[in-house]
Amino acid sequence: METRHNFGSKLGAVLASAGSAVGLGNVWRFPTEVGNNGGAAFIFIYLICIAVIGIPVMMSEFLIGRHTHANTISAFAKLAPGKWWRIEGIAGVFVAFLILSYYIVISGWTLFYLIESLSGHLQADRDYTLVFDNFVSNPWLPVLAGAAFMGLTHFIIARGVQSGIERSSKLMMPLLLFIIGILVVCSFGMPGSSAGLRFLLKPDFSKITANVFLSAVGQAFFSLSLAMGCLCTYASYFRHDTKLPKTAVGVSVIDTFVAILSGFIIFPAVFSVEGVSVDAGPGLVFITLPHVFNIAFSHVPVLGYIFSSFFYLLLLLAALTSAISLHESVTAYVLEAFHVSRRRAAAIVSIACMTLGVACSLSFGVWSDLTLFGMNIFEIFDFTASKIILPIGGIIICLFTGWYLDRKMVESELTNGGTLRFRLFRLYYFIIRYVAPLAIAAVFVQELLS
Ligand code: PHE
Secondary structure, three states: OOOOOOOOOHHHHHHHHHHHHOOHHHHHHHHHHHHHOOOHHHHHHHHHHHHHHHHHHHHHHHHHHHHHOOOHHHHHHHHOOOOOOHHHHHHHHHHHHHHHHHHHHHHHHHHHHHHHHHOOHHHOOOOHHHHHHHHHHOOOHHHHHHHHHHHHHHHHHHOOHHHHHHHHHHHHHHHHHHHHHHHHHHHHOOOOHHHHHHHHHOOOHHHOOHHHHHHHHHHHHHHOOOOOOHHHHHHOOOOOOOOHHHHHHHHHHHHHHHHHHHHHHHHHHHHOOOOOOOOOHHHHOOOHHHHHHHHHOOOOHHHHHHHHHHHHHHHHHHHHHHHHHHHHHHHHHHHHHHOOOHHHHHHHHHHHHHHHHHHHHHOOOOOOOOOEOOEOHHHHHHHHHHHHHHHHHHHHHHHHHHHHOOHHHHHHHHOOOOOOOOOOHHHHHHHHHHHHHHHHHHHHHHHHHO
């Protein structure tokens, strides 16, 4: 059996975890949610959700992973031998597998759009709805793009914890932040961008409804990669001197920062073009944006070229660092449970995910008629994972940490055996026992009813 490695440095631990958190959810889903839920008021509620629910739940996942130094399934089995809590470990790894299968589809689109942009094809005056529809319904191209993306992910995972995951995160995360900086500056320079800024900064509190609140909790969970075994797996590679509360706060701050900056990139651009709607939904980055980039930069096409290429590169990097964490969650289990080499474990996971990924990809074209309850394969996967297993998993993690685990063990893990001060422990404990599980349960029930 291979020896288990840890991340070599604390910075590596933070950047890898932040890489997991920063993903399509920040650059693609967050602006969509902001657009659909009224702008600044949503952001305000979102920030509260991150602080009050997101960070405590992340600390819980961290402590479970680091205490056991094992993959998610074994972690729960070690802490609760013979008890039904173990199901959460299985659910976490299963949901990571499921999500990876469709995450690679969207990531493949991102890769394709980056190539299109680099080769100048996105700079022509085209009907981008048609371009998008033709692409996603093509039986080959999206599958090929998804497979190429899976290949990249596989390559990094096969190299291992330190030389694969940690090294690539240390390279990709700073690059990602740098690109965001450039894009924000470009976006501010666009004519009409002030309307976009107002939309993001001036809250209209009359827009806050129960629904806005629930969307914010859901977005916070997805964006922070909670309840999927990813952060638990990464924390199993944390060293004993890694400070869990501080790491959780650091990761959440980076994640939120990137989400909000993505808003600053997208909305000024969108508002600078008349007649484009801000609540265009998932098509926002693949249909609306290419169109917007062309119009906004029609006087200096080369700037449009740079802006759009950087934008899709940003999306690709974000997707890749998240896909790595999903892959690792499953690979760590296969590797440790079946005593195979890392390369072999990674290959098994890549091939299995890619097989399901093909089905997800085809559900936008030749298999679009295969539906269940009106959802195609892609939507069934997404629904099962993010609407059913994730919220239940979130509740179980809270109850497990708050009610099952020994309070002394929890406190000791969060304070590194009493060597650190964690003044807010009692608040944390209260949240994890009562506030977080009830809030997640409210979202869950509401989602099901709707
Ligand atoms: N947090 C990632 C995002 O924002 C999504 C993700 C979910 C990544 C689960 C890993 C695990 O896109």
